[in-house]
Amino acid sequence: MKAAEALVLTDIRAAIIDLDGTMVHTAPDFHVAINRMRAELGLDPLGIETITHFVGKGTENLMRRVLGVDYDDQGVEQHFARALASYQKHYLAINGMYSSVYPGVREGLETLRAKGLRLACVTNKPIDFAEPLLEKTGLRRYFDIVYGGDSLPKKKPDPYPLLKVCEDFKVRPAQALAIGDSSNDAQAARAAGCRVLNVPYGYNHGESIHNVDSDGIVSTLLDAAHLISA
Secondary structure: OOEOOOOOEOOOOEEEEOOEOOOEEOHHHHHHHHHHHHHHOOOOOOOHHHHHHOOOOOHHHHHHHHHOOOOOHHHHHHHHHHHHHHHHHHHHHHOOOOOEEOOOHHHHHHHHHHOOOEEEEEOOOOHHHHHHHHHHHOOHHHOOEEEOOOOOOOOOOOOHHHHHHHHHHOOOHHHEEEEEOOHHHHHHHHHHOOEEEEOOOOOHHHOOHHHOOOOOEOOOHHHHHHOEOO
């Protein structure tokens, strides 16, 4: 997918924005919490690059991928509950402590709001992790709605969370723009009938964002906001 400089998006009433890898660089938090969990289980630490490739499909998937480095499928399930409880304890203790907001995010959110859009944050991160992180970074005030990976019956790449936001905001899917860093966001948006832009600096499971089917790639959230016709 090419850069989206020439794209103009019309009749957009809402933006649905991802969290990890899109608004906040949270990989350092994952790195610390996961390696504290692994230490409790007597496992060697993992590098941040390896962990980053596992991010994006929810906490349960993350834990299984992390354990899969050391165990076969049976071993993963055997250690899963203990690993998940340990990880959640450590993540809650350091949530946001090692993270940083990406450049252009605050300005992008301000511009989207100034253009009259309603904003929702839809993430596969558990809501008990997502809400405190948004509060700590000062981003929560921009969003009318926040849905975590455990807020609804289904999570991205299923379209349901995006369709639920459209229902909440009383807009047609074609009037909503999804912005994210991964194929999860693009697949959910395509299935829901929303427009979708990707940022290139996030995680996307370690794969190139240029191979993802979206309406374009934008350098920052601010660039995405500028593409929307007021």
